[in-house]
Amino acid sequence: MFEIDIQLLPFLMLFGLGIALFHTLILTELFKLKLKPGWILFIIDPLIIALGFFLFPKQSGFIFIGLFASVFVLGIIAFIRHGIQGIVDSFREAKKDKKPLWKVVASGLAIVFFFLCFLFLGIYSFFIVIFLVIITSILPSNKNRFYFYQRNLSTSKIKSVAMGLAEICGKAKAITKAVSPHTSTQCVAYIYTIDEITEKTDDDGRTDKSYREIKREINAKNFLLQDESGSIEIQTDKLEWINFSPSFETETGSRRYREYILDEKTEILMIGQAFYEGSNTIFRYDETKKLFGMAPLEIVNFANKWRPLKLRAVTTLLCIALISAFIFITPMRAEGSRLIFESINLKERFSKNPLEMFNDFFK
Incomplete structure (x- = not known):
């Protein structure tokens, strides 16, 4: 028994x-x-x-x-x-x-x-989920590639930017002004989204909202990026907006409306390809690195500041996962007030259900 x-x-x-x-x-x-x-x-x-x-x-x-x-x-x-x-x-x-x-x-x-x-x-699948979450966070994506190259590239002055993959920083200047559809804000470019709201109320009266995007409108024509040294034309095809917060957000009935605005006051950092087109230098999508993105400089500086803390947090989670895996895998038994750890037979351990560890524990 x-x-x-x-x-x-x-x-x-x-x-x-x-x-x-x-x-x-x-x-x-x-x-x-x-x-x-x-x-x-x-x-x-x-x-x-x-x-x-x-x-x-x-x-x-x-x-x-x-x-x-x-x-x-x-x-x-x-x-x-x-x-x-x-x-x-x-x-x-x-x-x-x-x-x-x-x-x-x-x-x-x-x-x-x-x-x-x-x-x-069984419960080993939770370790797989943790592993997949961590791997997903570091796999190539537009955002991950942007911050990877941002940490390794030096910011170039627009006037002296070298051809190829480059990082530049400045303020946008509209060639043709855009007007946002909801607030009629004049800007360089905008993204306008409409989300469908679904509300569920539990027996305690608490309301849980979920959102599903049903419309996305992007108006981003070519514009100039300027710093103290000069300006460069930005070709907006395949331009990724990274870490932009909504400038306007409202909910009406079962819809949520949001506007993301690129104005002429916010300093932004861009990574893409500097390229000669005729007698002019342009900035565009890099086909080799599959990268072309922009983010507010303030957000980029904040991300760089807190990156060491994020790495420590990921390291801590990995250590917790490894220690938890050790506890689940290692056979142990209690003799009175003593807890005795036995040698690990991985083949035998993974061939049976993880919950059977309690059999070993209580023997």
Whole structure:
């Protein structure tokens, strides 16, 4: 049989409070159930562990493992429920907006793949998710490439910029003025978006809003970028707006309206290709590096300032993930007040369900 030792009972009851926290979050946030009172599971879960110890001492270990495993079971059910609902909603939206069907199918397959990984790998799949999130944050993208080259390029004066990939900084000057559609603001360029608002209200009266972009209008004609040394013409084809905040935002009914404005006062930093066109120098999309972006200089300086802290945070998360993986993988057993770590057999460890570690722990 699988019996809990009396010395471990207080620890496991304390652990039961953590289980109750996850139960409460899953039931209230994912299943949208209303618990009365909201703290009831913080009494029920530790009580189940205690009653299991006193009423069914020989099976008390199995009762604890069942309570612990119920977190993952409820989580899987909730994710499957929301995943299926999300796929159905995606097909409806794709049919309504006439989007490519393959994108919807691909997203659905990705969700199914995650569920299969969770079923076969159990809690190890969380480490895979953490790994994928970190990898995604450093994989090539317009924003990542922009900041990578920004850290390695020196800012050139516009008058003396060398041909090829370059970084320049200055203020925009309109060749042809643009007028934003919602606020009628005269500017160099703008992006105008309309989002559809979906509101859901739970039993407690709390309202949750979600937004889905249904329209995007970009008006960005060629303009000049000026610094104290001179000016250069910017060809805006494939120009990426990076870290621009909405200059205007309002919600009316079930719609949210936002405007992103490029004005003549904000100093911006640009990375792209300097190129001779006739007798003039222009700045354009770099076909080799697949890069052409601009960002407010203030935001770029802020990102550079806090980058070391971000790297430390990522390092800390990796250490936590590695320590957690060590705890889950390493077989251990308790002898009285001592915790004994045994040698790791990776082949054997990954061939069985991760939750079986508790069998080793309570032996």
